[in-house]
Amino acid sequence: MEVKRTIPVKLSVPDDREDDLHQTIDQFNHACNYTVEHGKNDDGYLILNKSTIHDKVYHGLRDETCLPANLCVRAYSKAVEAMRSTVTDWKKGNSRPLPQFNKPSAVYDKRTLTIKDRSATLSTIDGRVAVEYVLGDYQKSYLDDDDYEKRMGTLHYRENEDAFYLHIVIKREVEEHDGDKVLGVDLNLKNVAVTSTGSFYDGGELLWGQNHYFRGRRSLQHKGTRSAKQVLRRLSGRETRFVLNRLHTISRRIVEEADAHDCSYIAVERLTHIRERMDNRNDQVKRQMHNWAFRELQEMLTYKASEYGICVEQIPPAFTSQTCSKCGHQSSTSRNSDRWFECTNCGYSVDGDYNASKNIGFKLLTLPEGRRPSGLGDGHLALKSGTLNGNGEYTAYDATSADRESTDKPTTSVVGR
Template sequence: MEVTRTIPVKLDVPPERRDDLHQTIDQFNHAANYTVQHGRNDDGYLILNKSKIHDQVYHDLRDETDLPANLCVRAYSKAVEAMKSTVADWKKGNSRPLPRFDELSAVYDKRTLTINNRSATLSTINGRVAVEYVLGDYQRSYLDDDDYEKRMGTLHYREDEDAFYLHIVIQKMVEERDGDTVLGVDLNLKNVAVTSTGSFYDGGELLWGQNHLFRVRRSLQHKGTRSAKQALRRLSGRESRFVLNRLHTISRRIVEEADAHDCSYITVERLTNIRERMDNQDDQVKRQLHNWAFREIREMLAYKAAAYGIRVEEIPPAFTSQNCSKCDHQSSTNRDSKTGWFECTECGYEVDGDYNAAKNIGHKLLTLPEGKRPSGLGDGHLALKSGTLNGNGEYTAYSTSEADRESTDKPTTSVVGR
């Protein structure tokens, strides 16, 4: 199993070379945008093959910019990947504009970037720039780990700090964990995540922060002044880091919980088109849902879990919120859409709706038909707070008392995503 980490490292850039980095980022974005605008064949279709796009735009990019050859390649490669994603959405019937690149970043590979433990050199429009790292303990722990191979990096400029960062990508191989225990995780809006073992990761602070930043952003947009536009760009970076910081903390705690319960699998719902599935929500919820990063937390879980040899699997989302995790009775009236409380109309089982869904999500992986279930899962067991449950509904308590299940298999942990 491949473990990939991206380590953000602040750079100490010589003052006389800062403009070279700024100009390189600007021209990199120009090259990527040029590729999107001109990367079409004679029939007008976007070119999604990198060999063909090279023939179409490479020489133009060398004329249009002062970028070295390999940065031109990285720019058109980035544009092609974005165009592929756009075309894939079009094929699904989703409306989406062509990609536009204006973020303050540029992508580097081994030909354009030399990564050392305490310094780096980067290709620019004006030769190579040597920079020193400004490191904390977190960055040192990864850069000094010989098991990781330093692969590539992305140069970022943060306006709010007036600082350059190099996001270094490192990789190593980890053996997959043996075993067949599954942790079910329900990802949601009110509770960012709830696990089958009864841990709640509250999204209240996350949503409050996003709503606060939304109000500030709206106020600045109304002003429309030059200084307001500059403040908007700084705010955008701060908002992204605010959200990602909390999602990183939550995903790390979920993986630690899976490790503590000796799980080899974490199971989540396949959240494809979740925004479209929730079109009946009010404008505030839709805005929160748009900003809330379902994909990001899924990816964070995957790469954090990989370090423990734990795999993250997705299951179809159908009926996970409507099924009773105790008797398997399905009804749209089992869950109150306003309060989120679950009460089975068949057996009377009452529990928080997200917690009920988390158990269903984990159990659904165990009951997938052969060929769709992970090959190493075997019969499989779902991790609960007080024991495990297999695909046939057979329960094994961590303690010796069956009565202990009734008293402990209830959500008691509430964790705020700080």
């Protein structure tokens, strides 16, 4: 499988060349917007073919901007990709305006960007600019890895830092994890994640942090002074780093858990309408769910798992919280307000999120042919005491774990820090 990473690298730009980069970004955005405006056929429909749109807008872009030829190509290519996404939404009946480009960024490829281990050169409206990297250990670990091929990058300007960044895209081939074992993972608010092998990733610290920053923001917003707004921007950056740091830790540990149990697949719920599916009866819970980074955690999980050759698969979320993972009985009354699950049919009693994580993994095993991953085969769900196949047959890891599953909350409890 192909693994891609985007590594953000801060740039040290000569003072006398900063304006060239600013103007290049401005003109790149202008070229993208020009493409959207003029990239239509005689009937007024958007042109979504890059070869066709080249004939339509390329010479106009060369006249309208001072961009090198290859940056013009990158600009209309970026615009076409955005237009395709817009048209796809239109076909689904979703209202969406034509794309506009105003973020301070420009896309580079191998012809316009030369990437070295500690420096790079970028094409601009006035020749090429040589820049040095400002690297941390994280960036060095990837840039110094010869297994990764450096392919292209995007130049960004961060106004809050008054600094340029180059987001370098690297890729390498990774051998897929061999096997048919699945780890089920349930994402939630109180427990950030719970796995079918019994690991709990507590969300208490994240919720405390979000509430702490929320109170700070609310106090500063009431003041409304210039200095308060400056502090707000700094506070926002600290909150983002706080959350992302913990999500990185949690996603890494989940992948390590999957690898330790020799899992080739991680099953998660499809995120569509996740906030509507969760309890949101009071304003505080609504705010916490609005700020909760479900998608970011799932994206981190996906790209970290790919480095191990593990695939992350999304399954339909229906009834995973209401179904008994032991007997399969479904009832909306089995899960109580304390998030504990007690089956009304067989009496199986267990933590509700843990029960859901097993159902999520089992659901991947039992998807219809054609929707189930081709390499999964018959498949087995990894549990804390053994494995379960798609027919419900349980195999204990050893003689001491012959009891299928304890009714108590799993003992493995991991705090997200």
